[in-house]
Amino acid sequence: xxxxxYSILAxxxxxxxxxCAKVLGVELQLxxxxxxxxxxxxxxxxxxxxxxxxxxxxxxxxxxxxDSHAIMAYLVSKYGKDDHLYPKDDHRKRAVIDHILHFDSxxxxxxGLYISRPLIFHGVQPSKAQLDMLKEAYxxxxxxxxxxxxxxxxxxNVTIAxxxxxxxxxxxxxxxxxxxxxxxxxxxERFQKLPCYESNVEGLESYKKIAIDCLRKNLFPPSTSVLxxxxxxxxxxxxxxxxxxxxxxxxxxEALGLKNVDFEAIDLFKGETQTxxxxxxxxxxxxxxxxxxxxxxxxSHAINAYLVNQYGTDDSLYPKDPAQRAxxxxxxxxxxxxxxxxxxxxxxxIVTAPSPQPLNLHLVKTLEDAxxxxxxxxxxxxxxxxxxxTIAxxxxATTLSSSTSYLKMKVGKHQRVGTWYRKMQxxxxxxxxxAEGLKKVLEVLETKLVS
Numbered sequence: 462x463x464x465x466x467y468s469i470l471a472x473x474x475x476x477x478x479x480x481c482a483k484v485l486g487v488e489l490q491l492x493x494x495x496x497x498x499x500x501x502x503x504x505x506x507x508x509x510x511x512x513x514x515x516x517x518x519x520x521x522x523x524x525x526x527x528d529s530h531a532i533m534a535y536l537v538s539k540y541g542k543d544d545h546l547y548p549k550d551d552h553r554k555r556a557v558i559d560h561i562l563h564f565d566s567x568x569x570x571x572x573g574l575y576i577s578r579p580l581i582f583h584g585v586q587p588s589k590a591q592l593d594m595l596k597e598a599y600x601x602x603x604x605x606x607x608x609x610x611x612x613x614x615x616x617x618n619v620t621i622a623x624x625x626x627x628x629x630x631x632x633x634x635x636x637x638x639x640x641x642x643x644x645x646x647x648x649x650e651r652f653q654k655l656p657c658y659e660s661n662v663e664g665l666e667s668y669k670k671i672a673i674d675c676l677r678k679n680l681f682p683p684s685t686s687v688l689x690x691x692x693x694x695x696x697x698x699x700x701x702x703x704x705x706x707x708x709x710x711x712x713x714x715e716a717l718g719l720k721n722v723d724f725e726a727i728d729l730f731k732g733e734t735q736t737x738x739x740x741x742x743x744x745x746x747x748x749x750x751x752x753x754x755x756x757x758x759x760x761s762h763a764i765n766a767y768l769v770n771q772y773g774t775d776d777s778l779y780p781k782d783p784a785q786r787a788x789x790x791x792x793x794x795x796x797x798x799x800x801x802x803x804x805x806x807x808x809x810x811i812v813t814a815p816s817p818q819p820l821n822l823h824l825v826k827t828l829e830d831a832x833x834x835x836x837x838x839x840x841x842x843x844x845x846x847x848x849x850x851t852i853a854x855x856x857x858a859t860t861l862s863s864s865t866s867y868l869k870m871k872v873g874k875h876q877r878v879g880t881w882y883r884k885m886q887x888x889x890x891x892x893x894x895x896a897e898g899l900k901k902v903l904e905v906l907e908t909k910l911v912s
Contacts, residue, residue, distance in 0.1 A: 462521035463490045467506070470664030471671060473570065473628035474529030475516045479660040480624040481533040487540045489518075496754065497582070502697075511741035514755040530562045533621040547621050558615045561605075561622035565629055569598045573633035578754045579771045580636075580675050583721075587636060590781060595637045602626070603642035612651065619655070627652050631665055635672045695721040697752040699742065701729045702898035703905075705801070705859035706761035707749045712855040713765040715890035717772055762793045765852040778852050788846040792838075792853035796860055800835065803828040804864040811867070817911045820867065828868055832875055839877040844884075858885040862895055866902050867910060 466482075466489040468475040482489050494500050494515050501513040510517045510527045518526045518535070526532050537547040548554045572595045579585035606614065615622045630639055630649060640646050652658060696719065700707030714722055727733045727748050734746045743750045743759045751758045751767070758764050769779040780786050807824040835857070839845070845853040861882060870878055885891060 463488050464521075465490045465492050465519040467492045467494045467509070467517040467519070468515050469494055469496055471668040472515055472664070473573075473632040473668075474625070476628045476661045476664045477529045477621075477624040478516045478518070478532050478536070479664075480628070480657045481536055481546065481621055483657045483660045484546065484619070485536055485540050485542075487536055501755070502752075512755070512757075513752075528566075530566060530621070530625060533624060537621060545618055545620075554616060558620050558622045561614050562625060564601070564605075565622070565625040569602065569626065569633075570629045572598050573629060573636060574756075575771065576636050577633075577672065578756065581671055582754055583772065584675065585772055586676070592637045595633055599630070599637075599639045599642050599645055602630070603645045606644035606648055612648075614648070619652075619657075623652060624657075627658070628661055628665075631661060632668055635669050636676075695723045697723045697725060698749055699725045699727050699739070699752075700749040701727050703729065703901040704748055704898070705804075705863045706747075706856070708859040708862075708894055708898050709761045709852075709855040710749045710751070710764050710768075711894045712859065712888075712890065713768050713778065713852055715894060716778060716850075716855075717768060717774075719768070719772060762797060762852070762856060765855065769852060777849055780851070785847065789851045789853045792845045792851075793856055795834070795838070796853070796856040800828075800831045800857060800864075801860045803831045804860055807868070808863070811909050812905060814909065817909055819911045825868060828864060829871075832870055832878060836875050836878050839881055842881075844881065854881075854885060858882060859895065862899055863902055866899065867906050 464487070466475070466478060468478075468491055470476065479489070494506065494517075496515070500506060501510075501515065506517075507513055509519060509525045512527050514527055516527075516529055516532060518532045526535055534547050537544060538549070541547075544550075547558060572591070576587040576591050576595065580587060602614075609616075611617050613619050613623050614626050627649065630645065633639075639649070698707075698710060698714075700710065702708060702711075711724075727739070729748070733739060734743075734748060740746050742752075742757060745759060747759065749759070749761055749764060751764045753767075753771075758767050766779050769776065773779070779789055803824070807821065807828055810821050810824055811818065842848070844850050845857050861878075872879075
């Protein structure tokens with residue numbers, strides 16, 4: 462039986478696999494997946510690929526494999542007449558190929574993806590900083606080719622690394638040209654003359670039609686694409702409002718004015734984060750988790766930064782200025798490693814106790830010390846990281862909203878913290894985001910805490 466490839470031609474990784482299959486002479490049965498209508502999020506697809514990404518290879522016996530790089534390596538191993546595309550015994554050559562594949566997945570492809578996805582799904586125009594990062598990836602690749610002095614990215618013959626690189630470069634060139642880099646330009650021109658390049662052409666043209674219209678109009682054209690319907694794909698947030706981390710993300714969403722967000726409630730007290738289904742989404746078994754197209758992000762601080770970087774109309778909540786951003790990062794780390802850590806230890810000691818208990822005095826001291834540190838930090842600052850509201854305020858304030866439910870700040874000792882916290886409570890969306898979760902926190906404490 463012909464292997465199935467679940468795909469959309471506009472995707473560079475899909476075209477990389479098609480190119481590999483063409484060189485190997487392997488016939489694949491293409492199964493279209495409309496990402497823009499969220500077909501990759503349907504249960505039937507998620508059972509095959511919990512990562513909800515394309516391409517996805519499925520063999521006759523039900524064996525499924527995701528990720529284009531892994532699929533190409535598999536196809537060579539199973540169907541290749543020889544191993545020149547991915548040598549099994551030449552360990553150095555194989556290591557160079559692996560290096561280039563990882564360069565593609567972690568730098569080149571992902572930098573273009575972080576521009577392309579919000580552009581197409583949400584109409585968000587790329588920033589200069591994003592385009593500069595993509596150009597930097599081209600520059601790195603140009604230097605790699607200059608240093609190697611080889612015809613192709615991993616030597617003087619084509620390998621699976623070339624299929625990934627050529628599809629990424631030619632696709633992202635729609636967003637940012639690469640022609641100023643001479644070694645990269647020559648490489649692309651050389652590869653385009655190969656017969657296998659034909660497998661890149663149709664899908665590349667499909668992507669161009671989509672992206673160029675989005676760049677020009679800041680919206681998705683209804684009829685110019687090979688894809689018939691392209692509604693905005695909603696973000697999906699898995700969370701429990703009892704969690705301050707989840708509420709910090711909800712505050713960021715409110716501050717950015719993001720409307721198209723689906724909230725999937727997770728019951729922590731029923732252990733829903735520990736189910737196999739949830740841990741396929743987040744192996745850490747924690748909330749929040751954000752899904753944006755084929756991207757999965759966990760940790761509230763990382764999610765908040767991503768949301769501002771991708772969808773913010775400006776950078777005020779997470780400044781691009783290195784010094785200002787460093788202060789925000791430092792306060793996010795204060796929340797993670799000191800304030801939230803102290804709260805988390807104490808609340809867990811309350812919730813997991815077999816019977817109602819008084820507060821653990823040792824853990825109380827650790828949390829009070831965190832309050833004291835915050836009081837010192839806020840000297841001369843209007844907000845956690847300086848003069849303006851940032852995502853660090855959302856994280857610290859939601860942690861504090863939970864911790865003060867059982868351990869109040871001391872009047873006269875934490876005046877600066879109290880003044881800042883009242884400003885946070887005055888935000889127009891504060892009550893809407895926090896009321897439900899804080900009510901649940903109080904309900905739990907009533908049954909688990911002895912005063």
